[in-house]
Amino acid sequence: MxxxxxxxxxxxxxxxxxxxxxxxxxxxxDIVPIPEAGTPExxxxxxxxxxxxxxxxxxxxxxxxxxxHYIDRAFAGPVLQxxxxxxxxxxxxxxxxxxxxxxxxxxxxxxxRTAAFWRGDAPDxxxxxxxxxxxxxxxxxxxxxxxxxxxxxxxxxxxxxLFLVPHLHLVSTTPEGQEALAHAPGAMAWLERLRARxxxxxxxxxTLRFG
Ligand SMILES: N[C@@H](CCC(=O)N[C@@H](CS)C(=O)NCC(=O)O)C(=O)O
Numbered sequence: 001m002x003x004x005x006x007x008x009x010x011x012x013x014x015x016x017x018x019x020x021x022x023x024x025x026x027x028x029x030d031i032v033p034i035p036e037a038g039t040p041e042x043x044x045x046x047x048x049x050x051x052x053x054x055x056x057x058x059x060x061x062x063x064x065x066x067x068x069h070y071i072d073r074a075f076a077g078p079v080l081q082x083x084x085x086x087x088x089x090x091x092x093x094x095x096x097x098x099x100x101x102x103x104x105x106x107x108x109x110x111x112x113r114t115a116a117f118w119r120g121d122a123p124d125x126x127x128x129x130x131x132x133x134x135x136x137x138x139x140x141x142x143x144x145x146x147x148x149x150x151x152x153x154x155x156x157x158x159x160x161x162l163f164l165v166p167h168l169h170l171v172s173t174t175p176e177g178q179e180a181l182a183h184a185p186g187a188m189a190w191l192e193r194l195r196a197r198x199x200x201x202x203x204x205x206x207t208l209r210f211g
Contacts (some may be wrong), residue, residue, distance in 0.1 A: 004029040004071070007045055009053035010205040013107065013166035014064040015052040020162045021068040025077035059169060061162035065095060068159050080159050090153040094160035097141075098167065105134055106167040106177075113174045131154035135176060139184040142168075150193060157197075165194040173206070 007013030008031050015031065022029035024199050034051045035041035045053045046062045046153050054061040055068065061067045073081045082088050116123035142164070145152055152160040168191050171177035181188045194200055201207075 002028040002030040003056065005035040005055040006031045006052045007055065009033060012051050012105065014095065015168065016166040016203060016205060017064055017162050018052045018054060018067045018071070020165070020199050021071045021080065021159065022200045024080060024157070024162065024197075025071055025075045027071065027075050027077070029209070036176070038176065054057075059210040065099075067161065073160065076144065078157070080157065082127040082153060082156065082158060087153045087156075087158070091158040091160040094152045095144075096162050098160070098163040102138055102167050105131060105138065106171045107172060109135065109176055110170050113176075135180050136172075139180040139187055141146075141182035142190070143186040145186075150190070152190075160192075161194060165191070166199070168202070169195070169200075169206075 004027055006018050006022075006029060006053055008018070010016075010031055015113070016041050019031065020031055029170065033053075034053065034062075037049055045060065050062070052062075052064065052067065056069040056070070056074065061070050061071075069081065082091060106159055114125050142152075149155055151157050152164065168177075168187070172181055172191065181191070
């Protein structure tokens with residue numbers, strides 16, 4: 001049994017953020033399937049029925065910001081939350097941006113594309129078109145930030161980067177994401193920097209092999 005258990009599914013972007021955090025700290029972590037939505041078992045783990053939920057011995061933590069904070073503070077290894085006030089503020093603002101704006105938009109885009117793919121249908125072009133400008137806006141903001149510094153909150157990797165990278169990687173598999181990245185070379189270089197880290201390789205749900 002690994003030190004940490006994530007009750008989640010491999011394709012959850014928030015679950016991936018938690019797994020990345022464990023990998024960056026060098027802590028072994030398994031993903032186990034979370035009970036089905038709407039069941040009492042699921043609601044016992046997470047009162048809002050979401051994922052992931054972290055288990056460390058008899059400690060259970062839900063909400064990804066709390067989970068990643070816990071992993072960072074409970075274990076040795078590189079510090080992923082800067083103490084310096086400006087850097088910490090930038091990190092928190094980016095995590096808030098990811099949860100408040102990036103996740104709803106990029107997850108919506110990925111869902112539209114994957115649902116259409118699995119249905120064998122054409123995607124809803126009007127829905128995709130409506131996402132184009134908000135997506136470009138988010139990519140401009142990311143690009144402008146990592147154009148002048150290697151990571152979202154400065155020159156060190158922080159939790160903010162680990163919150164954003166699942167979304168950017170997943171959206172980069174769509175034509176809309178590829179188009180947005182083509183206009184955002186700083187964001188592309190940041191994504192490549194994150195992809196080159198061993199933590200990414202170890203946790204990428206699109207390349208994980210089971211058994
Ligand atoms: N505020 C939660 C959000 C987690 C979240 O939205 N997780 C998604 C998967 S990435 C989920 O549980 N989706 C299933 C559902 O909404 O029923 C957190 O930070 O952990």
